[in-house]
Amino acid sequence: MxxxxxxxxxxxxxxxxxxxxxxxxxxxxxxxxxxxxxxxFFENTLDIVHSMHILSNWIPDAMLEFALYDIYRVLRPGGIFWLDHFFCQGPQLNQTYAPMFDRIGFTKLRWNVGKKFDRGVDKNEWYLSALLEKPMT
Known part of the structure; x- marks a missing residue:
């Protein structure tokens, strides 16, 4: 690099x-x-922030929202937050996390949700992978 x-x-x-x-x-x-x-990092300094397997439902909601606002803070306008393999329970996705990302202000460029099968088919567990952009204004 x-x-x-x-x-x-x-x-x-x-x-x-x-x-x-x-x-x-x-x-x-x-x-x-x-x-x-x-x-x-200072505000508006990074072009890309990538999180893989770290941010998930194991983090209390208030702390997760704090971390997401901090990611938003360090991204430049037009910067990308690549959220990869965000794990959650089925009801949490639409009731808790989707509104949280909207509240912070990210624009959804890509939003892929897939069922998590590694612990059995009966569980209502999901992975979210998303590309979220900090708006230019």
């Missing part, structure tokens, strides 16, 4: 592995940020 003048900052959890060292060896900048902390 350095050869192409692209800076990528990424966060990972070190679960008995040297993930931050692996990230740094690839030319990316590793950081460690708790879900309860604000992102260490």
């Amino acid at each position: 350095r050869e192409r003048n692209i800076t990528i900052v990424t966060s990972s959890m070190n679960l008995d592995g040297p993930f931050n060292s692996f990230i740094a060896s690839r030319g990316l900048i590793p950081i460690h940020v708790s879900i309860s902390q604000r992102l260490p």
